[in-house]
Amino acid sequence: MLDSFWTLRIKKETAVRFRAFARTYYSTQSLALDGMLDFFRYNEISPHEKLGPRMTLIMEFLKHLKQYLGNRNNATIAIIKNIEKEGVLPTKAMMQLLFEQAPREEEQPELIEIAHGEVKYQGNYYDSLEAIELRKEKNILKQELENTRRKFDEILFSKIKETRPNFGKPKLYLDMTPEEFSSLKETFKSE
Incomplete structure (x- = not known):
């Protein structure tokens, strides 16, 4: 019909x-x-x-939703960057933080027992003198690491060059003599 x-x-x-x-x-x-x-x-x-009050409520809701989703995206990006940087798999805590809305609880600090002016830790240190020794060693190791990093950066940015051939992928080549390379190798082996 x-x-x-x-x-x-x-x-x-x-x-x-x-x-x-x-x-x-x-x-x-x-x-x-x-x-x-x-x-x-x-x-x-x-x-x-007119949609005045209703539209205001809708716009506020959309604004809050955008902020919430933006924060969730930022958390996801931070976890992925950390995974790429550290080269580790995500931990259970990371995944829970990602999928839960509540922030993670702070860990309780180690308890310190003070007796007769001597500090004793229940964790890794037994007395204050040993703690001072360990701090000194840590500072020395940090300085050595920083020096090694600085040397490595100098080599990386000054001696390694990129070539772009007409065909194929770009390649890196080391712009130093064999003698310089062997002395550099010896330097890093001795450190």
């Missing part, structure tokens, strides 16, 4: 606007009018009603 059609009397400007709207979003003018009526009925709003 064929659908029957009725004629509506509307102003010419309104009809032109409606036809342009219907062509953009719907295949027929009847579907466009049905869609508009269903929209107003489903959302329980009047065409004369």
Whole structure:
């Protein structure tokens, strides 16, 4: 059975606007009018009603949702960067932090027992003199590591060059004589 059609009397400007709207979003003018009526009925709003307070609530919700998702994305990126940097698999705590909304509880500090002016730790150190010795060793090792890093950076950025051949991938080559290379090798072996 064929659908029957009725004629509506509307102003010419309104009809032109409606036809342009219907062509953009719907295949027929009847579907466009049905869609508009269903929209107003489903959302329980009047065409004369302004969306001021409702729209403000929606915009606030979207803003908070964007911030929350941004924070979750930042946490995910930080975990992935840490995995790439450290070369380790994610820990259970990392994964829980990622999927839970609550922050991780702080670890309790080690208890310190003070008796007769001498500090004794229940952890790794037994007395304050040993702790001072270990700190000195740690500082010396840090300085040596920093010197080695500085030397390595000098070599890396001054002696290694990149070549881009016409065909194939770019390659790196070491711009130093064999004597310089062997002396460098000896330096790093002795350290």
